Amino acid sequence: AQSVTQPDIHITVSEGASLELRCNYSYGATPYLFWYVQSPGQGLQLLLKYFSGDTLVQGIKGFEAEFKRSQSSFNLRKPSVHWSDAAEYFCAVGLYGGATNKLIFGTGTLLAVQP
Amino acid sequence: NAGVTQTPKFRILKIGQSMTLQCTQDMNHNYMYWYRQDPGMGLKLIYYSVGAGITDKGEVPNGYNVSRSTTEDFPLRLELAAPSQTSVYFCASSYRGAVGDTQYFGPGTRLTVL
Numbered sequence: 001a002q003s004v005t006q007p008d009i010h011i012t013v014s015e016g017a018s019l020e021l022r023c024n025y026s027y028g029a030t031p032y033l034f035w036y037v038q039s040p041g042q043g044l045q046l047l048l049k050y051f052s053g054d055t056l057v058q059g060i061k062g063f064e065a066e067f068k069r070s071q072s073s074f075n076l077r078k079p080s081v082h083w084s085d086a087a088e089y090f091c092a093v094g095l096y097g098g099a100t101n102k103l104i105f106g107t108g109t110l111l112a113v114q115p
Numbered sequence: 116n117a118g119v120t121q122t123p124k125f126r127i128l129k130i131g132q133s134m135t136l137q138c139t140q141d142m143n144h145n146y147m148y149w150y151r152q153d154p155g156m157g158l159k160l161i162y163y164s165v166g167a168g169i170t171d172k173g174e175v176p177n178g179y180n181v182s183r184s185t186t187e188d189f190p191l192r193l194e195l196a197a198p199s200q201t202s203v204y205f206c207a208s209s210y211r212g213a214v215g216d217t218q219y220f221g222p223g224t225r226l227t228v229l
Contacts (some may be wrong), residue, residue: 044205044207105158
């Protein structure tokens, strides 16, 4: 069955440090992959998505993610974290489910940023 | 352009009570979705709609009902609330239902059933 795994439940980084959030997926075909961010008290906002082409995808707020088929991974990265990046991050796989697409979400990674 | 709006933001229900969670989008999107988010879990799809008058079940539909009388509104009804329905509920919309389409999310409704 299709699934998404985010191995890190909680990560703390210092402001200005680099960040990598891990995401692994299980899916038989080439997946559609998404990263969403949920700031406190807010809904989910799309950071970036991948479905073909260049395996390094640029998103908003200085984030990027790299699709690695051999590792079934789609890790999210940022070279220098800002305090405002503290939020929960969700990786998701998009599937065609008949009448509409469906998103299978990972369990999320909560990012804390130390000053 | 408000995007996707949800009311109320918070609600406490007693077991057996009913309520309706409201969701409205002003982006003229055809597709709308309801998700629930439980602690330590990813979002699970409850119901979705591909247009006015058309709805279908998602992964966890039991205990919920929906309707879609207009393009803009997609209310979620809880009948006979149970503690297992304590969760954060998100409404989302997308222009189409294609796999790569972006879903736009509302701010959520935090529901507690006691």
